[in-house]
Amino acid sequence: MSTCLDSILAEIDAGAAAARDRLINWLRIPSISAQPAHAADCLRAADWAREHLAAIGFRAEIRPTAGHPCVVAHHPGTGGKAPHLLFYGHYDVQPADPLSLWRSPPFEPAIMEGPHGPRVVARGAVDDKGQVAMWLEALRAWHVVAGGPPCPVTVLLEGEEEVGSPSLDAFLAANRAELKADVAVISDTGMWDIATPAITTRLRGMVYAQIDLFAASRDLHSGLYGGAALNPINALTRILGELQDADGRIQIPGFYEGIQPVSNVQAAEWAALGFDEAAFLGEIGLKTPAGERGRGALERLWARPTADLNGIWGGYTGEGGKTVIAAEAHAKLSCRLVPGQDPQKVAAGIRQFVMDRLPPDARAEVSILNTTPGIEVPADSPWVQAARGALAAEYGRPAVLVGSGGSIPVVESLKRLLGLDSLLVGFGLNDDQVHSPNEKFELTCLHKGARSHARMLAAFAGR
Amino acid sequence: MSTCLDSILAEIDAGAAAARDRLINWLRIPSISAQPAHAADCLRAADWAREHLAAIGFRAEIRPTAGHPCVVAHHPGTGGKAPHLLFYGHYDVQPADPLSLWRSPPFEPAIMEGPHGPRVVARGAVDDKGQVAMWLEALRAWHVVAGGPPCPVTVLLEGEEEVGSPSLDAFLAANRAELKADVAVISDTGMWDIATPAITTRLRGMVYAQIDLFAASRDLHSGLYGGAALNPINALTRILGELQDADGRIQIPGFYEGIQPVSNVQAAEWAALGFDEAAFLGEIGLKTPAGERGRGALERLWARPTADLNGIWGGYTGEGGKTVIAAEAHAKLSCRLVPGQDPQKVAAGIRQFVMDRLPPDARAEVSILNTTPGIEVPADSPWVQAARGALAAEYGRPAVLVGSGGSIPVVESLKRLLGLDSLLVGFGLNDDQVHSPNEKFELTCLHKGARSHARMLAAFAGR
Numbered sequence: 017m018s019t020c021l022d023s024i025l026a027e028i029d030a031g032a033a034a035a036r037d038r039l040i041n042w043l044r045i046p047s048i049s050a051q052p053a054h055a056a057d058c059l060r061a062a063d064w065a066r067e068h069l070a071a072i073g074f075r076a077e078i079r080p081t082a083g084h085p086c087v088v089a090h091h092p093g094t095g096g097k098a099p100h101l102l103f104y105g106h107y108d109v110q111p112a113d114p115l116s117l118w119r120s121p122p123f124e125p126a127i128m129e130g131p132h133g134p135r136v137v138a139r140g141a142v143d144d145k146g147q148v149a150m151w152l153e154a155l156r157a158w159h160v161v162a163g164g165p166p167c168p169v170t171v172l173l174e175g176e177e178e179v180g181s182p183s184l185d186a187f188l189a190a191n192r193a194e195l196k197a198d199v200a201v202i203s204d205t206g207m208w209d210i211a212t213p214a215i216t217t218r219l220r221g222m223v224y225a226q227i228d229l230f231a232a233s234r235d236l237h238s239g240l241y242g243g244a245a246l247n248p249i250n251a252l253t254r255i256l257g258e259l260q261d262a263d264g265r266i267q268i269p270g271f272y273e274g275i276q277p278v279s280n281v282q283a284a285e286w287a288a289l290g291f292d293e294a295a296f297l298g299e300i301g302l303k304t305p306a307g308e309r310g311r312g313a314l315e316r317l318w319a320r321p322t323a324d325l326n327g328i329w330g331g332y333t334g335e336g337g338k339t340v341i342a343a344e345a346h347a348k349l350s351c352r353l354v355p356g357q358d359p360q361k362v363a364a365g366i367r368q369f370v371m372d373r374l375p376p377d378a379r380a381e382v383s384i385l386n387t388t389p390g391i392e393v394p395a396d397s398p399w400v401q402a403a404r405g406a407l408a409a410e411y412g413r414p415a416v417l418v419g420s421g422g423s424i425p426v427v428e429s430l431k432r433l434l435g436l437d438s439l440l441v442g443f444g445l446n447d448d449q450v451h452s453p454n455e456k457f458e459l460t461c462l463h464k465g466a467r468s469h470a471r472m473l474a475a476f477a478g479r
Numbered sequence: 480m481s482t483c484l485d486s487i488l489a490e491i492d493a494g495a496a497a498a499r500d501r502l503i504n505w506l507r508i509p510s511i512s513a514q515p516a517h518a519a520d521c522l523r524a525a526d527w528a529r530e531h532l533a534a535i536g537f538r539a540e541i542r543p544t545a546g547h548p549c550v551v552a553h554h555p556g557t558g559g560k561a562p563h564l565l566f567y568g569h570y571d572v573q574p575a576d577p578l579s580l581w582r583s584p585p586f587e588p589a590i591m592e593g594p595h596g597p598r599v600v601a602r603g604a605v606d607d608k609g610q611v612a613m614w615l616e617a618l619r620a621w622h623v624v625a626g627g628p629p630c631p632v633t634v635l636l637e638g639e640e641e642v643g644s645p646s647l648d649a650f651l652a653a654n655r656a657e658l659k660a661d662v663a664v665i666s667d668t669g670m671w672d673i674a675t676p677a678i679t680t681r682l683r684g685m686v687y688a689q690i691d692l693f694a695a696s697r698d699l700h701s702g703l704y705g706g707a708a709l710n711p712i713n714a715l716t717r718i719l720g721e722l723q724d725a726d727g728r729i730q731i732p733g734f735y736e737g738i739q740p741v742s743n744v745q746a747a748e749w750a751a752l753g754f755d756e757a758a759f760l761g762e763i764g765l766k767t768p769a770g771e772r773g774r775g776a777l778e779r780l781w782a783r784p785t786a787d788l789n790g791i792w793g794g795y796t797g798e799g800g801k802t803v804i805a806a807e808a809h810a811k812l813s814c815r816l817v818p819g820q821d822p823q824k825v826a827a828g829i830r831q832f833v834m835d836r837l838p839p840d841a842r843a844e845v846s847i848l849n850t851t852p853g854i855e856v857p858a859d860s861p862w863v864q865a866a867r868g869a870l871a872a873e874y875g876r877p878a879v880l881v882g883s884g885g886s887i888p889v890v891e892s893l894k895r896l897l898g899l900d901s902l903l904v905g906f907g908l909n910d911d912q913v914h915s916p917n918e919k920f921e922l923t924c925l926h927k928g929a930r931s932h933a934r935m936l937a938a939f940a941g942r
Contacts, residue, residue, distance in 0.1 A: 220702060220705075222802070226800075232763040233763050233764030234763060237885065238785070239683060239815060239884045240780075240884050240885055241884070242683075242770075242780075242884055243769070243779035243783055243815070244760060244770060244780055245760065245763065245765055245769055246769040247788060249787075249788035249790070249810075250719070250722060250723065250786075250788050253716040253788065253791070253810075254722075256720065257716040257717040257718070257719065259716070260717070297707065297708065300695040300708065302695055302708055303840055304709070306706070306707060306708055306710065313707060316706035316707055320706055322706045324701045324705050325710060325712035325713050325793075326701060326712075326794050326801060326802060326805070327712070327795040327803075328712050328716070328791055328792065328793050328796075330788075330790065330791050331791060332790040332811060333792040333809070336848060337687040337689075337813065337848045337849055338789060339685070339687070339813050339885075342789070342790070345791065347712075348794070348795060348796075350701055352705050375769075376766065376767035377767045420702070421702045421704070421706065422700065422702025422703055422802075423702060
């Protein structure tokens with residue numbers, strides 16, 4: 017470890033209380049992107065970040081979008097041209113309701129004692145202001161001690177992540193040249209546990225489809241027509257009931273094409289995590305793993321695709337009975353995808369799966385509402401290697417490479433529009449109550465996260 | 480034919496215009512049982528019938544129920560004690576909306592010319608005031624010419640048929656002794672066509688079930704849990720998708736137990752009807768018969784049971800996509816039953832069918848909302864034979880024995896509570912617009928229906 021890094025880490029240690037207070041000030045701003053009444057608060061929260069960045073040597077601006085603005089900031093770094101890092105985060109937060117379940121007001125940050133020491137409780141504490149604050153503090157320490165980060169840094173903060181980032185793609189596309197970088201660094205994920213840092217190297221993608229089945233030209237009396245007229249609800253269950261075979265294998269044509277098996281190294285690492293699936297399922301009242309037979313729990317959650325019906329409807333759904341043969345029936349189907357699967361081919365496969373099973377007299381429409389590929393950051397990429405080294409130094413144990421069963425849309429946007437891989441290093445914990453009342457962030461995570469980011473900056477720059 | 484019957488038929492012919500006017504007066508009363516604002520009209524319509532019956536020698540009363548009253552009337556007959564006939568009908572009508580689709584006001588009966596001559600257009604024209612009027616006119620003619628019907632007659636008119644007869648069972652049970660008879664005569668069904676009378680000898684019954692499937696203790700994020708947690712909508716489609724095999728055979732255990740094959744005589748009679756299934760399906764935009772493979776169209780509609788999903792729902796059903804794994808999923812299933820099937824066994828079979836296919840971690844509730852057996856009146860019963868003879872005399876061709884795919888709940892109630900078989904002889908036509916705007920009844924059906932009832936009274940009494 018260089019003397020310089022030592023000094024930077026010491027600066028972070030010495031400034032921990034001030035860092036906490038800066039975060040608390042940011043958290044006081046109710047930057048709820050979903051609620052128009054909070055538009056001015058969103059702008060205030062953006063400006064808070066702009067000021068913070070300007071104060072530590074960044075050329076920082078608020079930049080308009082069709083919705084809430086972005087903050088873009090640049091620093092040339094102190095050590096030459098490469099690598100160029102793009103830090104992404106978001107300053108907007110989820111709505112706070114139901115307010116009655118909060119033990120302290122969501123926008124009056126409270127320091128409370130927990131099993132891991134003090135924590136800050138507020139809406140946005142971990143998602144994502146607290147996690148952004150970690151790297152803002154790391155950049156501040158580098159500024160104070162070394163006059164700036166060791167490599168060029170661009171910061172991009174958006175204000176619409178919690179409402180699905182409707183303006184982000186256009187913003188990225190319009191500012192492609194300015195946002196050019198070598199890798200994106202994002203802290204919006206979690207640790208494995210309080211003592212074990214994690215890098216998220218896999219995200220599942222998605223194909224979301226709506227299936228509409230039509231039969232007779234009107235609803236029919238089931239007495240007069242039952243036994244002669246096609247029932248589209250029966251037909252729909254018959255079709256969709258074949259989505260999985262008895263072993264949980266998904267029957268959509270070509271569905272598994274392109275999926276690489278999980279490497280032995282990866283499989284061994286996941287096995288070593290000792291994930292307790294019984295406890296995971298027990299929390300939601302279940303006992304028996306669903307999904308493909310013969311696959312490990314984390315493989316099923318992180319590295320295998322799914323086909324889940326998210327909704328189904330048709331016919332009479334009120335109290336009591338109505339003897340109707342409906343004219344139509346509907347379902348929503350989402351497939352979580354893993355790297356290697358081509359979303360367009362999966363979409364075509366869903367359509368073919370339905371058409372192959374369509375009975376005479378039924379007409380089907382399959383509408384694709386969304387396609388996103390699964391994403392994997394190779395474990396041997398220099399960014400992952402550098403981050404692992406930095407995290408190991410901070411935590412005294414190796415960072416684990418984990419997957420996420422969900423998607424982080426910005427990762428796909430950054431790849432598609434800017435050609436950037438993302439390094440996902442987050443410091444949240446499972447019990448942080450993301451999107452729920454009493455959201456919190458451990459101050460030890462804030463502190464060690466800032467130190468980790470300071471170390472990663474050094475490692476990326478080869479210091 | 481006896482001279483007496485000749486005179487009675489001549490009396491009906493001579494009084495046709497008066498009979499039409501009497502019906503028109505009854506149709507002017509908007510006795511809509513579903514609408515509380517029309518409660519007084521229901522009472523007026525009941526009283527109209529009571530007066531009519533009193534005028535032709537019946538001891539007639541309005542009798543209260545928990546809802547709209549019944550009319551009960553008795554005549555000892557002129558020819559001894561047997562057989563004792565119970566005429567059932569209803570004086571209430573469906574609501575008339577949508578009013579804008581009526582070509583004449585629904586409660587201002589209009590005489591319009593059609594391909595079969597004049598018809599009366601009004602709500603209730605055929606269902607059921609016009610069909611009740613036929614036998615009231617037959618009884619009137621017997622009264623005028625012969626001093627009363629040739630055998631004891633009880634009349635029961637209810638005022639809640641169009642709202643599901645909620646008070647009828649209690650009324651039958653409470654008046655069992657008074658309503659004792661040998662057979663019930665009901666005119667609330669149809670002819671095969673304008674020239675061909677029909678006796679409905681088969682009605683399908685029903686088991687109506689709601690199936691509720693439960694999995695996790697709450698809705699889940701499909702990214703975080705997809706591949707580990709049971710999806711109850713997938714499970715429900717998997718279960719219900721197996722309701723029928725590839726040949727349309729219903730897979731509920733024991734489902735077909737007790738069903739007798741249709742007799743060759745019956746099958747030949749149905750075949751001779753020349754039912755045009757292509758036209759039947761074409762009217763509703765379909766081409767391909769559903770149901771059991773290898774069975775005739777009328778057999779499937781009248782003599783084979785069904786398993787139709789009448790409704791299904793679960794998860795997200797709004798616009799766009801939501802990536803939720805729902806905690807529960809639901810369906811409504813009705814099985815139309817045929818004679819021989821035991822509704823309780825079918826209900827148990829439905830429960831077993833679901834439980835046999837229930838995946839681990841799923842919990843199912845199967846609620847039976849309704850059970851009614853299928854009903855068959857033997858073609859060789861004396862009542863059917865007598866009616867066939869009378870109808871053949873009137874129409875110059877044999878009456879056909881038809882089935883109905885639906886249920887007529889009163890038939891089951893009369894059987895269960897009074898032990899009575901029902902003779903279903905109706906004079907409606909397929910295009911009568913029952914329950915729809917511009918409901919009509921052909922005056923030729925009113926007239927020949929009255930003559931047919933007069934003839935049947937003679938035949939029942941052995942005259």
